[in-house]
Amino acid sequence: MNRFNRYADRLDVSLLKPLFTERGERRVYGRGEPFLTAGSVPRFVAFVESGVFRYTCLDGRGNEHVVGYAFPDEYVCDYRSFICGTAAVVDIRAVAESVSYLLPCTELERYWESGIEGQRLGRRVAEELFAITYDRLLDFYCKTPEEHYLNLIDRYPGLVDVIPLKELASFIGVTPETVSHIRRKLSSKRKS
Structure with a gap:
């Protein structure tokens, strides 16, 4: 891992x-x-x-x-x-x-x-x-915020279970709302 x-x-x-x-x-x-x-x-x-x-x-x-x-x-x-x-x-x-x-x-x-x-x-x-x-x-x-997020999650999949959204957003240099938007977008892509 x-x-x-x-x-x-x-x-x-x-x-x-x-x-x-x-x-x-x-x-x-x-x-x-x-x-x-x-x-x-x-x-x-x-x-x-x-x-x-x-x-x-x-x-x-x-x-x-x-x-x-x-x-x-x-x-x-x-x-x-x-x-x-x-x-x-x-x-x-x-x-x-x-x-x-x-x-x-x-x-x-x-x-x-x-x-x-x-x-x-x-x-x-x-x-x-x-x-x-x-x-x-x-x-x-x-890289875009979405690329930052995806790279981070690919590298360390369990991160979202350990680190709150606000801290994750701070680490990649965006607002918590941006991370929420990225997650919604990725979720809707998976459902399609």
Whole structure:
């Protein structure tokens, strides 16, 4: 099955899981509890054992936008802030009760530098995250809202069961009404 975050399909990050589960601290997050708040410098990267984390940011008018998610067997981190050592521009919060293994950023950096395999995996992670970001940028300019929605649902069919319509709309950059319209249109096409 496809994962929401494509890096999890295209990379063998199984080497990292034991690093997190053996050296990391197991932590349970309640619904709405922050993993990282905008303005703070990340100290941890986490492996998500269960639950979902939502990434949001505010625009200049104070409107919140959903910009990402992390699901089970994926990793949660503001990667840009992690690699640059700068304050986060996103909030990352648990959508529901979520269990993760927190690993200090310094531990992960030590792993990247521990040998050729660590360096190679670190480079591949950076390349995949760049590719995902680039693809999303191109999609924003070149695809219709309906194409965005269909791509998302094709990639992660169970998403509509986990994420409310309002958040799904925010993630693809449209209003909830637009998503409702797309759903009605697709439903009527299936009936025809």
